[in-house]
Amino acid sequence: MKFLIAIGSKEYSEPTLRLGMRVAKAFNAAVTIVYVGEKISAFSTSGVHLAQENLENWELDRQGVDVLAWAFKYLADNGYLSTESEGEGFNIGKLVQTDEDRCEVFLEGNHTQEVGLILRNGDIIQQLRDEVNKRAFDITIIGASKKRSMAHDLIQYIDSSIFVVKNYQPDGQYKMLLAVNDAPNTRKAVKYGVRVAQAFDLYTTAVTVSSTTDFRENCKKASAWADKFLRRSGIENEIRLEHGRFMEIISTIAGDNHIIVMGSSTKSPLAKFFTGSKPLKVMKHCKCPVLIVKE
């Protein structure tokens, strides 16, 4: 599997990197860490490139290199890099410019085959979308954003599962909330959830929500299947069948101490664009990390 972790700064991205790397380790996935710098106005590209080339002559780093250096140090300090890669240190000379707005360096990892560090510039959704399309990532991991349209754009346009690391407290005692229904993505979501729960030893609640007191037969079957799968995987769990408003129930149960895992919406892209979706609402309103699993 391939994971893409987007980081923004040393100050705010530590929880994203920490949780992202732990989850990647659980999946034994290859990891690429990407920093996306701000878009450069088309009028200024040559001026900025000229200034950046000049900075190299003074042995000064361009924006973002310090964040990648910090990420490298985090990986090295926490044993994610091979001894050889760690010994070589973070060498800016190894960053290879692959196109005008992208450069990369690949390192040998300890738990995965490789760990990539990438520097990009431009609109963050466009850049993440390009990266995911180009290298077929399975999960994109990113911190929560204050920008309102970010959650929508991530779900709508990034062609991978999305893990938003929201309000993650590294020392907190987390549980897992699995949202289960009869949609085809649920099985994949449960399987992903199990991997995470095993890695973090999380108590898991599998919740099936119906708007009425009558539960569809397929939903009951999906809930029973999830229960069986969780038990077989050795996950301590409880199964809940709740009726009422989906968002209210999920956010009440999740609080701020759960990692929510759910399948992506099966609505058409047009319907999602105009009316939104349950995963989008969960991502916007819940106060804890959310993993949306796409098919």
Next chain:
Amino acid sequence: MLGFSHNFLSNFLFWVTRKRWLIFTFVISLLLFYIPSPTTLTPEGHRTLIIVVIALILIIGEVIPLPAVAILILILEVIFGIDTPNGVAESFMSDAVFFIMGSLMLAVAIVSQGLDKRLALGIIRMTGNKTWRIVFGFVAISAILSSFIGEHTVAAMMLPVALTLVRNTSEDKAVVHTLAKLLLFSIAYGCAMGSIGTPSGGGRNVIMIGYISEFGLGNISYLKWIKYAYPMLILEIPLAVIILWFTFRPEQTILDSAVRKLKIDVTKTGKMTGNQILAIAIFIAVFFGWVFLSPVLGLGIVALIGVFLYLSFGLIEWKDINRNTNWGVIILFGAAISLGIQMKETGAAEWVANLAITGLGSVVQNVDVLHWFISVFLTGVLTNLLSNAATVAVLGPIILDMGGNPIILGISASIASAFAYLTIVASPTCMIIHSSGLVKSNDYLKAGWKLFIMSMAVLFLVSNLYWPLLS
């Protein structure tokens, strides 16, 4: 849905959301096209203004590449029947475009000589280690240099000097964040103020000179421009230092160890090389060419002679020039100038000028002040959203058609296009300092609005009290 795959719909929606300004432009242009032409405006003028609206939205939104906007302007000029293909081609290329092309190439050649370390040493020797004196040195040197060689060249050379001083002061960003802002804005705003000093300070100065000459309103020589603009530049330097100092007052009032470390770093580079001396000599020759030969050869050809010399003496390789020259911007400025000329010839410029005067006539009663205010304020605002050269290329013909003294209004507008203090996208220098990651977008407004008002006031005084003495 509708037989389309989810993947197709998702890609389509992504395109729509990213290109919404393009769709908006298409809808607006269709609406404008089918609105009957005002009786006081020719059909060609009406269609020219539609192209102006399309170009402005596409440039500000940056939804398609700049060269694509340029190509669209040229295509529409022909399709809308505004001019013949040969006429459009003739208006596309001018000495101003040669100058912009030449000055962008000169910038690459000069930056690659490694003269920035000498520059750093020169500044530090002059200013010593007191922070306010260093800030004064940064603003003054950036302003004076950028009055001759183009602001983004100077910003590219000065940026490492400022960042080295910041790094030498402390590696902890929290400790030096105000100092970093102070030094970086000293460079960006110094460069912006300096770019008004001579015609070669910025492409838009040359565009305005070209319009004044092309429309038969007079001739402005290199030295005449300096007489008009340089005193304003000198007046602005201390005022800008005061504004910057009180906006970003740093904790570090003396940069003793940082300056010492910088001196040690810089002196390691040794004596000036033969190539560096030759590079300076060629630039001085280009400068004298601009002063004495430009009436005959044009500013653009003189700049290209400089590029030819740099290439011939092996001071720069073509691949470096090719890689670092923004060809898209050159094509766009050519198209914008072509559009400006069509605005004049179709009467669109005069129509907009009359509209602006009528509209603002109730606000400002004095006609001369009204003309001046429209020229300067409109240019000052638009330059913060658009490129300054594109602003002058589009607004120039309108301003020159407003009546009043075209020399005073033209130079005023060209100078106002340097008031690009308010946004990151206002000029390449603002973007260059932003690329350091040490300044945020709201920092531009903190000091920018004060500098904007100060510059407007100084320009008002200089254009009303000093310029009349020159004519």
